[in-house]
Structures are given as structure tokens and as C-alpha cells.
Amino acid sequence: MPFDGLVIATGGEARTLPNQPRLAGVYTLRTLDDSEAIRAALEKKPRVAVIGAGFIGAEVAASARQLGLDVTMIEAMETPLALSLGPRLGGLLRAAHERRGVRVLCGRKVERFEGADHVRALHLDDGRRVECDLAVVGIGMTPSVSWLEGSGVELENGVRCDETLATSVPHIVAAGDVANWYNPLFEERMRVEHWTNAVEQSRHAIGTLLAAPGQTKPFESVPMFWSDQFDIKIQGVGRPRPTDELIVTGSQEDEKLVAVYGREGRLVGAVAFNQPPKLIQLRMLIGRRGGVDEALKIAES
Template sequence: MSTQTFVIVGASLAGAKAAETLREEGFDGRVVLLGEETERPYERPELSKGFLLGKKPADKLYVHPADFYAGHDIELRTSTTVTALDPGAHEVVLDGGERLGYDRLLLATGASSRRFPVAGADLPGVAYLRQMGESDDLRTAIQGASRVVVVGAGWIGSEVAACARMLGAEVSMIAPEAVPLERVLGPEVGAVYRDLHADKGVDLHLSTGVDRIEGTDAATGVRTSDGTLVEGDLVVVGIGAAPRDELARAAGLEVDNGVLTDEHLRTSDPDIYAAGDVANAMHPFYGKRIRVEHWANALNQGPAAARNMLGAGTAYSRVPYFYSDQYDFGMEYNGYATEWDRVVFRGDPASREFLAFWVRDGQVLAGLNANIWDQADGIKALVRSGARVDTDRLADPSVDLGDLLG
């Protein structure tokens, strides 16, 4: 039996799947999984979707059944905060001063909601969404609000706005971008979401900044940069997330928009790995480091890191994937596009049943299937192939995606 101890900091999806994989791969040493929250590991996407709506119970969010960890000899310690890493001593320091030794360490600390740096942001009635308890509280607050003001039109802002409308609330959305999700999807696909929210009755204040949150004893609305008062007694802030890399930074690991890792998810310390939202990992397919804050990345990087902690030496090279559900509009996105020449549509975006492709120099960098559920594999293969395509054929629904691979 191994005398080694593997410690995982972050009882997240990535951390839980890493612990599971260590056992699946035959590691019989000590596995310790440390988490700050009171809950055992759970998946976060439904916090702004079905769980927020009250349609999906907590039991459907947990990564494993309650007896899984004891049954696999995994020491799950919830409500436990790691205050420091000591790479020289191969120890983590816990709140209360306990020091826990490790042979290999995995950082799966995730990300935290960016706080809103404006006056009034600390008033009662201002909410963020990152944890299960916050989603529970937010559902109750939405149901009791006269009007919900959502600040931010990224994934959290857009999905919360949709859920709030579906729960019957009056909703306003304020964002500096011209269309929702512009930074990720660009103006063309973002316009689909703009029209979707407008059609569902959301009061949109786009291309608009925020000066402050109004209120004395509680939030009463948001004052925009042009002086308009958008009234509301619940303000939900969704302005992005920041990687929780403070422990790594303080310990002297290389950090830049997350914890820097190689393609094996190994950090600048050979005995420390990182996975999930906190990892800015070298990706062999893209030839650069990328940090992806989405469910699939945590689901797959955790196991990959675990195998490499055991010496597998396998590069993590999956093409990024994410999904979103807003009202009756669902989508899946495969690929990674930060700059592109054009967006090619297959189908009419106004119908809300279409494919979209982000193309640069004739190469498909990413693709999205919206309310069409049999094309994701073809999109992924097209992205992975790196093939140069005829964009007229790409836009033609009669041409099978497989025929474009060359």
C-alpha cells in the first residue's frame, strides 16, 4: 500500500473528479479533498438555470452520492479553509493552524464572482451568484422583488435575467456592451440574445455604464452613467469571475490570469498541479495557454490532472465546450475563438434554430448549434481538423459538415 498523500484544495467538480480518478487508477495512498463550503462537491451550471428556477433539486447537482467519499476512502473535509501553501515543506496550512503534508497537490480552487466597485454595492438587496446557497437565496429574493435589475450581460447575467422573467419578475438588464455576450460570441450572435430577451420583456439598457447603486438602507435601483435611474429592489451583479489564485501567488507559483501550467497541468512547482477555472493551461492544439471557466473544462481537467499526478504524462488537449439555456433557447458551443474574420450562419438566426461558425482565414475556430441537437460532433470534428473551408458550402444546410473536412 502506498504511503503517499495526495491533497486536493477545492472540493469542486474538478477536485471531486480528480479524487474519483485517483481511486479508479488504482492509487491506494491517502487522498484528502478540502472544501470551504458546507456542501459536498456539486456542479455549478444549474445554479443559474434549473436550480434557480426551482425545477432541479440539489440532489441532481451533487457530483457523487453522499456515501461515495467514505466508500472510496477519500477524506472529504468541508467547511475547511486553506490559508497558505508551503511548497518547500510540502504542506498546506489550514485555518486554525493545522499543517497537512502532501506528496502531490492539486489546486482546484475555481473562481470567485467579481465584486462591483461602485458606491452602494454593499447595500442589502445586492446579490451575486456563485454558490448553491446564493442560488437558493436568489430564487427567494426574485420571487419577492418588485423589479430585478441585472448588471452584466455575460453568461450569469443573461441566464439570471431569463430565470427571473420565467419566475414572473419584471427585469431590467444593464451592460456596457452593445449586445449580450458580445465579448464571447461577437455582435452577430449577441444580437440573437438581445432580441430574445427583448421579446421576453426584459427592459434592456445596453451600451450603458453604471454610476452607482441607489438606496439608503437597501438597494432601490441603479443609476446609469447617463443619469438614468433604473428602479429595482433586487440588483444582481454578474460582471464576470476572477480565478482564485491567491494561494498560488503567495506561495511563489507562476501566476498570470490564473495558475500557469504546462500541457500536463503541472505548475511551476513539479509536485503541484492545477485544474478547472483556476488553471491557465498550455493547450497543445492552440499552442498557447488558455483559461476556460466552463463546466466541461472542470469535468475533464480534474481527471487529466489526477492521471498526470500518477505519472501518466498525457497532455490535456480537449477542445473547449460550453452550453447555455435561456428561456426556450438552448445552445452548445465547441471551440475557442477570440479573434475572427467573420461569422457564418447556417440557417436563419431569427428563427432561433441555426448553426454559427467563427472563421479566420477560412478555418473554423468554433461553432455553435442553437436549438439543433445533432450537429455538435460534426462541429467539433470541423474545429479539430483545422481544415480550410468554402464558406458558401459551410453556410449551406444541404452540405454535410463531414464533407467539409477535406
């Protein structure tokens, strides 16, 4: 199909555990079909194992536990959501899952599935065996770019874009989970796998495609995510790193808190449990390159 302008928005595919037989009862979660298949399987009241405690894994574990099921969540890093929240908040989330009856095994990798045609158990790298009738693999996604190989569009952890979301080929832009672009606000390249980013980038990418020469603008955005796990509404904004200064305000016992991440006095991220309005204000503050002091006033107000 010939085109004058093209938007690449092919998202990604769920990763699977390598070198494993295809067994019934093992699922990934990316599409509506995946979701409906998992829901139907949960109705049979299986013992559930969740591999990976990122957003998808932690949400599946919480949902299955809320249905009263026996749930074990296995995570290779030291806490759930260690990359998105950092180890301290990840530790709080782990405690929240454990308080509600999820068995959480961190620092452990799943080596293989056991089962003839249906999964019966998982084997971990410490020799442990976890029995299960249903396993959900939530170990991340791979950007869908194989169809672009040899096309001339430069690929690097997705589609490599400049700060305006333009690719290496004129009149082709990218948006959403597949776009790896340079975000001037944080002075780094990033690929963001969240819904708000996909919406905001698609608007911006079209602007780049239609702009007159020399009139394009950089996509300077503050990434934003949310996740509902049990009765905890988790929201995050910005681009925190493990090395950032972290100040946690509020009540950890009541699971109502705001964590503020600073770099040389500048606010670079914030995560909240059950505090929605504050995160919107903190997102705007990050966009204005605001400071940690001002962020703490918002967090503690």
C-alpha cells in the same frame, strides 16, 4: 497537511462592483447559497436589475422574466455575450430577450447603487436611473489564487500551467476555472470557465501527476459551453475571435441556427441555437483541425 502530489482546483469568486456600500437586495451568483437566496428574493416579485449580460446575467434575466417579473439587463459592451458569441450572435440574443420582454440596455455601465439599507435604484453612466428592488451583479469572476501568493506557484490570470497542466512547482498541477494553460490545438494560453473543461481537465491533471517521467501528454481540448435562456438552448465549441470569418446558417427568425467561425480556412469555433447534435460533430471536427467547408456541410445537413 503534507502531500506527494497536489491538484489546485479552487475555481473563482464572483466579482462585485467596486466602492459600493453593502445593500440588501444586491446579489452575486456563484454558490448554491447565492442561488437559493436569489430564488427566495424573487418570490417577493421584485423589479429586477441584472448587471452584466454574460452567461450568468443573461440566464438570471431570462429566469426572472419567465417568472413574469419586470427585468432590466444592463451591459457595458455593445451586445449581450459579446465576448463569447461575437456581436452578431450577441445581437440576435439581445433581440430574443427583448421579444420576451426583458429591457436590455447595452453600451452602458452602472456607476452606483442607490438605497439607504436596501437597493432602490441603479445609476448609469449616461445619467439614467433604473429603479429596482433586487440587483444581481454578473460581471465575471476572479480566480481564487490569493492563498497561493508567496508559495512559489507561478500565478498569471489564475495558476500558470504548461500544456500538460503542470504548474511551475514539481508535483503540483491545476484544473478547472483556476488553470491558465497553453492549449496546443489553438496555439494560445487560455483559462476556460465551463463545466466540461473542469471535468476533462481534472482527469488530465491527475494523469500528469501520476505519469512516469517523460510520459506526460498535452491537454489539447476544444472548449465547450451551453446555456439555457428561455426556450433557447445555446451551445458553443472552440475558441472563436471577433476577427474570425463568420458564416451563419439556418433560421434566425425561428432561433434555430448554426454559426461557424473560420480562420484561414480552418474551423476554430461554432455556436448553435437549438441544434444540439450538430455541435457535438463540430466539436470533433475542430479537434481534428478540420476545415470550414466540412463544417458547413454539417451545419447545413
